[in-house]
Amino acid sequence: xxxxxxxxxxxxxxxxxxxxxxxxxxxxxxxxxxxxxxxxxxxxxxxxxxxxxxxxxxxxxxxxxxxxxxxxxxxxxxxxxxxxxxxxxxxxxxxxxxxxxxxxxxxxxxxxxxxxxxxxxxxxxxxxxxxxxxxxxxxxxxxxxxxxxxxxxxxxxxxxxxxxxxxxxxxxxxxxxxxxxxxxxxxxxxxxxxxxxxxxxxxxxxxxxxxxxxxxxxxxxxxxxxxxxxxxxxxxxxxxxxxxxxxxxxxxxxxxxxxxxxxxxxxxxxxxxxxxxxxxxxxxxxxxxxxxxxxxxxxxxxxxxxxxxxxxxxxxxxxxxxxxxxxxxxxxxxxxxxxxxxxxxxxxxxxxxxxxxxxxxxxxxxxxxxxxxxxxxxxxxxxxxxxxxxxxxxxxxxxxxxxxxxxxxxxxxxxxxxxxxxxxxxxxxxxxxxxxxxxxxxxxxxxxxxxxxxxxxxxxxxxxxxxxxxxxxxxxxxxxxxxxxxxxxxxxxxxxxxxxxxxxxxxxxxxxxxxxxxxxxxxxxxxxxxxxxxxxxxxxxxxxxxxxxxxxxxxxx
Numbered sequence: 001x002x003x004x005x006x007x008x009x010x011x012x013x014x015x016x017x018x019x020x021x022x023x024x025x026x027x028x029x030x031x032x033x034x035x036x037x038x039x040x041x042x043x044x045x046x047x048x049x050x051x052x053x054x055x056x057x058x059x060x061x062x063x064x065x066x067x068x069x070x071x072x073x074x075x076x077x078x079x080x081x082x083x084x085x086x087x088x089x090x091x092x093x094x095x096x097x098x099x100x101x102x103x104x105x106x107x108x109x110x111x112x113x114x115x116x117x118x119x120x121x122x123x124x125x126x127x128x129x130x131x132x133x134x135x136x137x138x139x140x141x142x143x144x145x146x147x148x149x150x151x152x153x154x155x156x157x158x159x160x161x162x163x164x165x166x167x168x169x170x171x172x173x174x175x176x177x178x179x180x181x182x183x184x185x186x187x188x189x190x191x192x193x194x195x196x197x198x199x200x201x202x203x204x205x206x207x208x209x210x211x212x213x214x215x216x217x218x219x220x221x222x223x224x225x226x227x228x229x230x231x232x233x234x235x236x237x238x239x240x241x242x243x244x245x246x247x248x249x250x251x252x253x254x255x256x257x258x259x260x261x262x263x264x265x266x267x268x269x270x271x272x273x274x275x276x277x278x279x280x281x282x283x284x285x286x287x288x289x290x291x292x293x294x295x296x297x298x299x300x301x302x303x304x305x306x307x308x309x310x311x312x313x314x315x316x317x318x319x320x321x322x323x324x325x326x327x328x329x330x331x332x333x334x335x336x337x338x339x340x341x342x343x344x345x346x347x348x349x350x351x352x353x354x355x356x357x358x359x360x361x362x363x364x365x366x367x368x369x370x371x372x373x374x375x376x377x378x379x380x381x382x383x384x385x386x387x388x389x390x391x392x393x394x395x396x397x398x399x400x401x402x403x404x405x406x407x408x409x410x411x412x413x414x415x416x417x418x419x420x421x422x423x424x425x426x427x428x429x430x431x432x433x434x435x436x437x438x439x440x441x442x443x444x445x446x447x448x449x450x451x452x453x454x455x456x457x458x459x460x461x462x463x464x465x466x467x468x469x470x471x472x473x474x475x476x477x478x479x480x481x482x483x484x485x486x487x488x489x490x491x492x493x494x495x496x497x498x499x500x501x502x503x504x505x506x507x508x509x510x511x512x513x514x515x516x517x518x519x520x521x522x523x524x525x526x527x528x529x530x531x532x533x534x535x536x537x538x539x540x541x542x543x544x545x546x547x548x549x550x551x552x553x554x555x556x557x
Contacts, residue, residue: 026105027051030066032098038116039090042129042163047072047086047113049100070100078167080115090117092168129157133165133213135200141218142190151186151215153200169200169213170460172499177226179217183498190219192226193309201458201499201551210551212458227252230263230306232290232318233413234421239279239294241322247423248281248290248318249411250304251378253479260378262409262425265289268307275300279320294322333357334367334422336398336412342429343402344442352385352398352426354412367414369397376411381454381476381503383408383428402430403454405443455506455546459485460499462553465519469556470496473512476504486556488518504546512552513541522555 029052039045051066072082076096082088088098094117101110133155140149155165171181178194181187188198195218202211230252237246248271249264263269271283271290278298282291292302303317334356341350352375356367367373375387375398382404388395400410407429415421435441461469470488472481481491482502489496504510512528514521516538523534527550528542544552 027053027066027102027109028105030070030100030102030104030109030111032100032111032113034113036114036116038118039088040118041090041093042157043090045088045090045115047082047088047098047100049086049102049111051102053105066102070102073099073101074115075099079117081164088115089164090115091164093117130155130163130165130202130204130211131158132156133169133200133202133211135198135213135215137215139216139218140188141220143220145190145192145219145222147190147219149188149217151181151188151198151200151217153186153202153213155202155211165200165202169202170499172199172201172497172501173197173217174199174501176495176497178219180495181217188217190217190222193219193222195219197501199458199499199501201460210458226308226312227254227261227263227306227314229253230269230304230314230316232302232304232316234318236319236321237292237421238321238323238419239292241294241296241324243293243295245291245293246320246420248292248302249423250290250306250316252306252314260380262378262411263306266306268309270305270307272303272305273300273320274303278322292320294320297322297324330358331356331414331416331420331422332359334412334414334424336410336424336426338426340427340429341400342431344430344433346402346404346430346443348430349399349401350428352400352410352412352428354398354414354424356414356422368412369395370414372416373397373412373414376413377408377428378411379406379408381505382406383410383430384505385410385428400428402428402443405430405432407431454503455508456501456503456549457483457510457544457546458499458501458549458551459483459512460551460553461486461556462525463519463522463556465556468518469514469554470518471500471512471514471554471556473502473510475502476508483512486518488515506546508546509543510546511541511543512554513539514554514556515539519556522557524555525551525553528552 031050033048037045049067049070050063052063067086072086074080074082074096078092079094079096080088080090096115097112098115099110099112133153136152153165153169155163166186167184171183171186173179173181174197178192178196180189181198195216198215198217200213230250233249239246251260252263253260265287271281273279273281278296278300280293281302282289300320301317302320306314337353354368354373356365369388375385377383377385383400385400386396388397410426410428413421413423430443432444433442434444459471468488470486473483474480475482483500484496485500486496520536521538521540524542528544530542534540544550
């Protein structure tokens with residue numbers, strides 16, 4: 001009797017095992033509750049998934065909560081997102097389908113609910129009351145071109161609640177030659193070597209306030225930024241055929257930022273004299289390039305050819321006149337002292353002196369504040385240096401100030417009464433050192449300056465045009481089209497950013513232009529004064545005086 005009982009018992013146990021274990025996984029059907037829900041932008045809501053098990057014989061149907069076992073998805077993440085626990089977060093106005101999916105008894109099964117998001121501000125995809133935007137991560141680094149990094153924009157409203165705004169902000173890169181970023185995705189892609197600022201711009205629908213957040217994106221290898229032009233300073237020199245020398249320097253302009261860099265001794269720069277029998281010029285040295293020497297009477301040109309790391313050459317020329325009689329040469333040399341200054345905080349200063357050696361007594365003179373001495377910074381917007389071209393008594397020429405981390409070359413040029421020019425350079429640095437638990441750090445982005453003397457201008461299109469709009473503006477030093485927004489920008493490969501920024505000294509008057517053919521023009525924002533009556537066909541321009549970090553919008557449809 002016992003022997004006959006065991007096989008039957010084993011059969012029943014085997015039959016019962018999958019039924020007992022299928023409550024969590026092998027469900028016959030699921031439901032999502034509630035089936036419809038409405039919340040406001042920025043709010044969250046908990047959805048619940050219930051599973052039903054009813055397969056098998058002689059076993060009643062059972063139900064259980066399986067919220068944490070299903071896979072949750074939202075059909076429109078720009079309206080609402082949902083996490084693995086079924087908590088939905090409203091992002092922008094509209095309606096989305098929330099779906100729960102699981103591997104059931106008959107295969108993959110799912111159930112859905114409708115989530116509607118309302119906002120008093122109106123407008124699809126908007127979240128109202130945002131007071132701050134934080135971009136995370138605060139900094140990111142990749143090793144080479146083609147690599148990507150995802151940035152996320154988190155908004156904070158007046159109540160202190162946080163909202164994911166990644167797909168609602170306008171993303172931009174300060175240099176598309178280093179990295180691009182998806183206009184509404186926040187996905188940055190490395191293009192060339194360097195560091196860019198990634199900006200997320202959010203426009204509140206009520207009141208029109210503009211909130212921005214930034215992060216940095218560094219590409220440690222690859223092609224560096226491209227130079228768009230090079231200039232020889234001065235553009236002409238006169239020397240004697242007796243072997244008299246004169247110094248030229250070469251300043252190159254970076255197309256993405258408009259900043260200038262001293263490339264006189266760059267290994268990528270070649271100096272050439274068109275007629276070496278009249279004058280020669282040094283080239284290919286570790287230092288001391290650009291020195292022209294008179295050989296015989298006549299005129300010649302000195303040219304430079306700058307090879308870009310990514311290919312292509314930019315050139316410039318200057319004139320050299322060689323005379324038979326040596327002109328007076330009271331200034332023999334110029335030296336900037338000290339050779340370098342390093343500060344550890346924003347808005348700290350360093351004083352450079354220009355010391356000239358003369359051919360007559362007194363042989364050594366301080367020409368720092370001479371009206372014939374000009375001071376130049378290769379990065380004037382971050383590390384400006386004072387000059388005294390007006391010859392004012394008590395001037396502060398040679399005084400450099402740090403408004404950011406990094407460094408610049410400070411150049412002093414002094415002109416003698418005979419027109420000859422001597423120059424010398426020094427370095428000014430504000431090294432970036434992040435704070436730790438034991439050290440205060442220095443020159444880091446989170447360190448607020450004592451006062452703001454540099455302002456950021458942000459430009460974007462408020463209209464509906466997404467095909468051919470274009471807005472441009474020059475740099476603070478006059479370099480044209482440093483700001484080039486919109487798909488209508490076709491120079492240098494095209495592809496202007498959807499939102500563009502540039503830095504200017506406080507009080508700068510910036511002319512913003514929308515050229516003809518960029519769409520039906522509807523007007524400028526209130527803070528930009530039109531320079532002529534607005535024309536729907538263009539061109540149109542306006543001027544903004546930077547008294548703070550300003551944003552200029554154009555309506556181009």
